[in-house]
Amino acid sequence: MILPANALEVEHLSVRLGDVEILRDLSFSVPKGSSLAVIGPNGSGKTILFRALIGAVPHEGTVRWAPDARIGYVPQRLDLERNLPVTGDDLLRARARLAAAQSSDIERVLSRVGLTREILGKGIGTLSGGQFQRLLIAFALLGDPTVLLLDEPTAGIDEPGQERVTETVRRLQEDGVTVLMISHELSVVVRWATNVLCLSREHTYYGIPRQVLTPEVLEQVYGEPVALYVHDDPRPIS
Amino acid sequence: MAVAAGLVGAFALMRRMTLAGDALSHVALPGIGVAILIGINPLAGALVALLGGAVLIWALERRTRVATEAIIGVVFSAALAVGALLATGEQLIDALFGAPRTLSTWELVAGLTGAAAVIAFMLAARDRLVLLFLSSDVARTAGIDVQRLGLLYLLAFALTVALGLRFLGALLMGSLIIIPAATARQVARNLNQMLGWSVGLAVFATVIGAWIAESTGHETGPLIVIVAASCFVLVTAVRRR
Numbered sequence: 001m002i003l004p005a006n007a008l009e010v011e012h013l014s015v016r017l018g019d020v021e022i023l024r025d026l027s028f029s030v031p032k033g034s035s036l037a038v039i040g041p042n043g044s045g046k047t048i049l050f051r052a053l054i055g056a057v058p059h060e061g062t063v064r065w066a067p068d069a070r071i072g073y074v075p076q077r078l079d080l081e082r083n084l085p086v087t088g089d090d091l092l093r094a095r096a097r098l099a100a101a102q103s104s105d106i107e108r109v110l111s112r113v114g115l116t117r118e119i120l121g122k123g124i125g126t127l128s129g130g131q132f133q134r135l136l137i138a139f140a141l142l143g144d145p146t147v148l149l150l151d152e153p154t155a156g157i158d159e160p161g162q163e164r165v166t167e168t169v170r171r172l173q174e175d176g177v178t179v180l181m182i183s184h185e186l187s188v189v190v191r192w193a194t195n196v197l198c199l200s201r202e203h204t205y206y207g208i209p210r211q212v213l214t215p216e217v218l219e220q221v222y223g224e225p226v227a228l229y230v231h232d233d234p235r236p237i238s
Numbered sequence: 239m240a241v242a243a244g245l246v247g248a249f250a251l252m253r254r255m256t257l258a259g260d261a262l263s264h265v266a267l268p269g270i271g272v273a274i275l276i277g278i279n280p281l282a283g284a285l286v287a288l289l290g291g292a293v294l295i296w297a298l299e300r301r302t303r304v305a306t307e308a309i310i311g312v313v314f315s316a317a318l319a320v321g322a323l324l325a326t327g328e329q330l331i332d333a334l335f336g337a338p339r340t341l342s343t344w345e346l347v348a349g350l351t352g353a354a355a356v357i358a359f360m361l362a363a364r365d366r367l368v369l370l371f372l373s374s375d376v377a378r379t380a381g382i383d384v385q386r387l388g389l390l391y392l393l394a395f396a397l398t399v400a401l402g403l404r405f406l407g408a409l410l411m412g413s414l415i416i417i418p419a420a421t422a423r424q425v426a427r428n429l430n431q432m433l434g435w436s437v438g439l440a441v442f443a444t445v446i447g448a449w450i451a452e453s454t455g456h457e458t459g460p461l462i463v464i465v466a467a468s469c470f471v472l473v474t475a476v477r478r479r
Contacts, residue, residue: 054379073379080252080372085426091372094365098380123427143380 002064007032007147007178008053012061015045015052022048025061028197028206032066032146035179037189037209040199041222046182047076049199050149053180065147072145074136076152076182082125088135089120095142109141113168130161134168141172148172150181154188166192186213186226239349239401240414240444242356244437246398247419249360249391252371256420257307258295260412261314262392263399265291267408268317270333271324280333281345284408285400291317292396296389321408336407336459345404352401356394367391368429405444406459414440417466421473439469 002009008030015023022045030036038046052059054073065071080086092106099105110117113134124132133153140148150169154162166188173179183189189196190209198205198212200221205212218226250259266284273283291314298309325333360367366387369377374384395415402411422435447462 051375054375056375056378071379073373073376075373075375078373079254081254084252085423085428085432086252086368087428090368090429094368095380097365098369098382121428140376149379 002066003029004066005031007034007066007069008180009064010053010061011064013049013052013063014060015048015057017048017057023052023059023199024204026197026204027061028195030147030178030180031194032178033173033176034194035173035181035192037193037196038180038182038199039184039186039189039196039221044199044201044221046199047151050151050180050182053149069147070143070145072137072140072143072148074133074140074148074150074153076155082132083123084125086124087121088124088127091124091135091139092120092142095139099143101142101144105142106138109138112141112172113138114164128161129157130164133157133161133165137165137168137172145177147178147180150179152182152184154183154185186218189213239353239398239405240440241437242353242360242394242398242401243411243415244418244422244440245357245360245433246395247415247417247440248422248433248436249367249371250395250415251419251423252368253391255395256416258310259395259415261310262288262291262295262396263412263415264314264318264321264408266399266403266411267321267333268324269321270329270403270408271321274325274329280329281348281400281403284333284403285397287317288396288400289393292392293389296385296392299388300385318408332407333403334407334409335457336403336405336410341404349401349404352397356398356401359390359394363387363390405448406462410459410463413463414443414466417463417470418443421466421470424473424477439466443469 006029010029011027013023013026014021026049038049040046048057051057053063054071096102096106107117110119115131115134115138119127119131119135124135127135137148137150137153153165153169157165169179169181170192190213193209195207196209196212198217198221203220205217205221215225250256265287269283269285269287270280273280294313295310321333322330366377366382369380369382370384370387377384377387398415399411402414406414418439419436421439422432426432426435443462443466447465448458450456450465451458451461
């Protein structure tokens with residue numbers, strides 16, 4: 001049984017791909033309405049963790065979602081080629097029809113992510129990185145999710161684009177959506193996340209960002225000293 | 239048959255399986271060879287081999303998404319070689335390039351039924367296929383049984399190849415699926431247009447190819463593919479300008 005206050009509980013989660021152990025004995029929980037940031041160096045298994053949570057890769061241990069959880073997933077990479085003649089409208093309408101949503105719902109999710117109707121007629125290959133990420137978030141919102149999983153939504157996007165994506169996610173959280181997000185932006189994580197899960201080959205750290213992300217932990221996780229500055233506080237965290 | 243090929247082809251581009259799809263169509267050949275050896279209808283043998291090939295691709299991709307294109311290329315090229323040994327002479331030429339003039343009533347009825355089934359599936363599953371080929375993880379969280387849908391699509395693809403075997407043969411049917419879709423991709427601005435153009439071009443190539451064959455006495459299959467390929471070249475040239 002999952003605690004009523006939690007959206008997700010994970011106990012002793014391990015994932016092996018072939019002979020390689022990617023994740024070992026992970027345990028954490030995500031309270032409803034909170035935000036969890038997942039950080040760690042490349043190859044530490046962040047995306048695999050998300051895929052295990054949605055049941056896309058075989059795993060040991062238990063993953064328990066709240067009975068009323070509806071998951072919206074925003075992947076980092078698409079299987080689809082971006083330069084096919086597929087528009088924002090094609091994607092959103094396909095998702096809306098499957099979710100039995102109305103045309104008005106498409107307008108509503110677009111405004112929630114700060115996009116205009118103009119985006120609908122454009123090919124997905126012509127959108128900027130930031131616009132495309134927000135389109136994918138709008139796409140996920142059509143399923144009326146209670147939990148949103150975002151895999152590095154700001155990777156490869158220019159800074160204004162990053163801010164708009166981060167702002168979008170923050171607003172969704174204010175609306176009560178539980179957010180799990182993989183991120184490389186440590187300063188964003190510290191400002192925004194309720195909890196942080198820090199993955200590395202040897203150790204896993206989980207807790208409140210300001211307590212977990214000490215210089216010693218960051219050095220252990222990333223294998224080199226990492227200076228962490230928070231924008232509204234010029235002092236490094238110690 | 240051409241409508242089914244156009245629809246299946248447009249989604250094959252989305253799935254990035256143009257090579258795998260072409261290779262899959264070659265697996266019909268050993269099926270035809272075995273069918274002739276044991277004395278059953280060659281098309282029935284081809285259908286069984288194709289559906290088996292589709293399940294094989296599906297099972298390979300389930301295990302790993304890496305390097306399946308290479309495995310598929312090897313397995314199905316080998317199938318082509320085995321098929322070439324089993325079938326001989328005129329049979330081989332018919333199996334490779336098609337022989338439309340020997341169509342029986344039974345085959346016509348089976349063909350039309352099969353084509354209707356593929357078209358109905360493609361139209362009914364369209365939205366779910368868009369999600370699946372966009373991202374299987376997204377499709378999964380939207381409540382889609384991604385394994386089942388992926389298998390159904392591959393079976394639809396295999397059935398479409400089987401439908402065209404009589405007309406185009408094992409070597410050329412893959413082309414009628416892929417070329418109109420690849421052409422449509424260059425003209426279309428959205429998904430509806432892509433599906434429309436892909437279907438339209440497949441039907442156009444089939445009708446015109448068959449008409450030229452009828453008037454000149456040449457084989458139908460190669461002419462259909464030549465018409466389709468000419469459309470592709472024409473569209474590419476016009477777009478370059």
